[in-house]
Amino acid sequence: xxxxxxxxxxxxxxxxxxxxxxxxxxxxxxxxxxxxxxxxxxxxxxxxxxxxxxxxxxxxxxxxxxxxxxxxxxxxxxxxxxxxxxxxxxxxxxxxxxxxxxxxxxxxxxxxxxxxxxxxxxxxxxxxxxxxxxxxxxxxxxxxxxxxxxxxxxxxxxxxxxxxxxxxxxxxxxxxxxxxxxxxxxxxxxxxxxxxxxxxxxxxxxxxxxxxxxxxxxxxxxxxxxxxxxxxxxxxxxxxxxxxxxxxxxxxxxxxxxxxxxxxxxxxxxxxxxxxxxxxxxxxxxxxxxxxxxxxxxxxxxxxxxxxxxxxxxxxxxxxxxxxxxxxxxxxxxxxxxxxxxxxxxxxxxxxxxxxxxxxxxxxxxxxxxxxxxxxxxxxxxxxxxxxxxxxxxxxxxxxx
Amino acid sequence: xxxxxxxxxxxxxxxxxxxxxxxxxxxxxxxxxxxxxxxxxxxxxxxxxxxxxxxxxxxxxxxxxxxxxxxxxxxxxxxxxxxxxxxxxxxxxxxxxxxxxxxxxxxxxxxxxxxxxxxxxxxxxxxxxxxxxxxxxxxxxxxxxxxxxxxxxxxxxxxxxxxxxxxxxxxxxxxxxxxxxxxxxxxxxxxxxxxxxxxxxxxxxxxxxxxxxxxxxxxxxxxxxxxxxxxxxxxxxxxxxxxxxxxxxxxxxxxxxxxxxxxxxxxxxxxxxxxxxxxxxxxxxxxxxxxxxxx
Numbered sequence: 061x062x063x064x065x066x067x068x069x070x071x072x073x074x075x076x077x078x079x080x081x082x083x084x085x086x087x088x089x090x091x092x093x094x095x096x097x098x099x100x101x102x103x104x105x106x107x108x109x110x111x112x113x114x115x116x117x118x119x120x121x122x123x124x125x126x127x128x129x130x131x132x133x134x135x136x137x138x139x140x141x142x143x144x145x146x147x148x149x150x151x152x153x154x155x156x157x158x159x160x161x162x163x164x165x166x167x168x169x170x171x172x173x174x175x176x177x178x179x180x181x182x183x184x185x186x187x188x189x190x191x192x193x194x195x196x197x198x199x200x201x202x203x204x205x206x207x208x209x210x211x212x213x214x215x216x217x218x219x220x221x222x223x224x225x226x227x228x229x230x231x232x233x234x235x236x237x238x239x240x241x242x243x244x245x246x247x248x249x250x251x252x253x254x255x256x257x258x259x260x261x262x263x264x265x266x267x268x269x270x271x272x273x274x275x276x277x278x279x280x281x282x283x284x285x286x287x288x289x290x291x292x293x294x295x296x297x298x299x300x301x302x303x304x305x306x307x308x309x310x311x312x313x314x315x316x317x318x319x320x321x322x323x324x325x326x327x328x329x330x331x332x333x334x335x336x337x338x339x340x341x342x343x344x345x346x347x348x349x350x351x352x353x354x355x356x357x358x359x360x361x362x363x364x365x366x367x368x369x370x371x372x373x374x375x376x377x378x379x380x381x382x383x384x385x386x387x388x389x390x391x392x393x394x395x396x397x398x399x400x401x402x403x404x405x406x407x408x409x410x411x412x413x414x415x416x417x418x419x420x421x422x423x424x425x426x427x428x429x430x431x432x433x434x435x436x437x438x439x440x441x442x443x444x445x446x447x448x449x450x451x452x453x454x455x456x457x458x459x460x461x
Numbered sequence: 462x463x464x465x466x467x468x469x470x471x472x473x474x475x476x477x478x479x480x481x482x483x484x485x486x487x488x489x490x491x492x493x494x495x496x497x498x499x500x501x502x503x504x505x506x507x508x509x510x511x512x513x514x515x516x517x518x519x520x521x522x523x524x525x526x527x528x529x530x531x532x533x534x535x536x537x538x539x540x541x542x543x544x545x546x547x548x549x550x551x552x553x554x555x556x557x558x559x560x561x562x563x564x565x566x567x568x569x570x571x572x573x574x575x576x577x578x579x580x581x582x583x584x585x586x587x588x589x590x591x592x593x594x595x596x597x598x599x600x601x602x603x604x605x606x607x608x609x610x611x612x613x614x615x616x617x618x619x620x621x622x623x624x625x626x627x628x629x630x631x632x633x634x635x636x637x638x639x640x641x642x643x644x645x646x647x648x649x650x651x652x653x654x655x656x657x658x659x660x661x662x663x664x665x666x667x668x669x670x671x672x673x674x675x676x677x678x679x680x681x682x683x684x685x686x687x688x689x690x691x692x693x694x695x696x697x698x699x700x701x702x703x704x705x706x707x708x709x710x711x712x713x714x715x716x717x718x719x720x721x722x723x724x725x726x727x728x729x730x731x732x733x734x735x736x737x738x739x740x741x742x743x744x745x746x747x748x749x750x751x752x753x754x755x756x
Binding site: 129130131132134135156157158159161162178179180182183184185186188189190192201203204205207208211212229230231233234235236237239240241243244245247248249250255257258259260261262263264268274276278352356357358359361362364 | 527528529530531532533555556557559560561576577578579580581582583584586587588590601602606609610613626628629630631632633634635637638639641642648649652653654655656657659660661668672674675745746749751752753
């Protein structure tokens with residue numbers, strides 16, 4: 061079976077470590093300069109170096125996005141930056157501005173080039189062009205159907221496919237709504253997500269929407285049900301979207317996809333569980349679909365009221381330690397829970413433990429009935445041993461299954 | 462002298478536009494081009510091109526969109542056919558077009574359309590090294606950036622100076638999806654979406670949806686600067702505009718070209734264009750930089 065890479069986003073060094081711990085084979089990160097997601101914390105060269113050291117210790121890879129679309133004013137300094145990235149040994153850069161290919165060749169830089177999804181590669185001839193130019197891997201447009209994906213794989217170029225996360229409404233790189241409507245450059249890290257706004261719709265002077273709005277926002281992407289097909293097709297890397305997303309979101313997704321990929325590698329008849337689907341659904345704040353996989357998305361794959369996002373307080377805390385003597389989980393609280401609730405502990409080792417909360421102790425050793433102070437250090441009784449960096453969530457699985 | 466190109470209009474207006482002192486037409490072909498008021502059918506291509514060439518104008522065919530795998534064979538056949546016709550060039554933004562032309566050894570001049578993604582001279586130089594001799598500048602860069610690109614690259618450049626500006630292309634059917642959701646079966650495919658008191662044209666055709674600037678770019682006062690800096694061509698785009706009003710626009714730009722040093726004449730014509738067309742016009746990004754970091 062094709063050994064597929066699971067690639068996770070990391071907005072900072074801490075998240076990079078979490079992603080590696082939760083089963084990512086590789087992470088993609090942005091530097092302070094030349095990276096979209098200008099609002100993510102991003103990495104200094106020193107931090108990239110630290111990230112590389114951490115990842116390489118576990119035989120994992122780090123790709124650095126250099127994915128803005130450059131204006132003349134950004135050209136000064138890019139060569140020095142690429143040299144620095146090459147010197148510290150990043151595993152690849154992800155970029156779509158093709159002059160960087162020239163810089164790499166002309167300066168004989170030891171940098172692997174992955175063509176960003178910002179190029180919107182949709183067909184085999186585009187992929188062939190870039191393969192001939194020395195591109196090692198193409199991050200496919202999210203508009204590719206399975207036929208498009210297959211034809212590009214057949215070109216013999218490595219393919220990276222987004223399997224989960226937010227979708228752009230237009231072709232990536234070809235959307236400048238943000239530029240025109242907010243004067244923020246979407247292709248230089250300033251995307252204001254105008255496609256998630258609401259609008260009124262007119263036919264000449266006649267307003268067509270009455271008591272509601274016109275919206276163009278897509279639902280999220282989820283390829284969970286298509287994972288086996290994608291592995292069999294020969295996709296090289298499965299990418300999770302979201303450099304701005306939380307540790308809980310990324311860890312949860314990695315936890316599910318890591319398990320599913322590993323199970324398929326062991327048994328090609330593996331059937332994805334109902335629980336895994338529920339976990340992914342709960343984790344995101346939008347509904348999802350497999351979008352373009354079987355062809356063009358239809359009216360069910362987008363929203364009509366723009367931000368129809370559901371937030372929840374599922375994430376209860378982070379395990380800091382397990383006190384074997386007292387049989388207590390030491391945790392840092394995130395959201396409210398109380399004595400009598402059942403909590404669900406999960407982690408990188410396929411752990412999925414359900415614990416009825418008998419008591420809660422605060423840092424002073426006092427018993428409290430409720431955990432209602434975010435970041436407070438608490439103790440909860442557990443017969444079962446849990447590990448540092450396991451995560452704790454609401455027991456929604458037993459409630460809905 | 463800087464050339465002026467316009468999209469080929471509907472047949473009944475073609476002669477009308479030919480009267481003007483423009484240098485050539487951009488042709489859109491159904492299913493292979495976007496944002497044209499009128500598309501030429503494949504079977505009419507030869508006759509259309511012959512007619513334009515007989516009137517001593519240049520002809521460029523625009524493949525100004527991205528293509529799916531199912532399109533590749535059709536594009537290849539069409540490019541083989543175009544290779545036999547008397548066209549001055551093919552405009553492309555998907556590298557697939559370049560690859561097909563190269564692999565089939567076609568004798569076609571290629572013009573790269575930046576289509577939002579090429580905003581610097583080094584990226585144009587990448588394509589120049591591949592043999593692409595001309596490029597269409599992005600509509601999201603300033604006049605100074607355009608001139609800098611033109612001065613620093615040996616490629617020949619053109620710039621949009623009039624018309625609605627494409628803000629986004631989506632392969633989703635955003636208008637029909639909305640009306641299906643509403644269970645409404647009769648609707649137009651060209652509408653306006655409004656936010657913050659600005660109305661943006663939204664058009665669904667050929668399986669895609671495009672959204673445009675709320676105002677019409679009018680760069681007439683920048684035209685002399687582009688002429689002085691030896692920009693190779695400008696494009697006046699009639700998409701979604703009234704052909705008669707657009708005729709006035711062509712007339713004004715061709716007049717400026719003859720008298721580009723006369724500032725008073727320029728200001729007068731700028732006013733005339735505004736009054737005659739009645740469009741809400743603006744400079745777009747010609748004189749306005751976008752914000753990079755939002756922190």
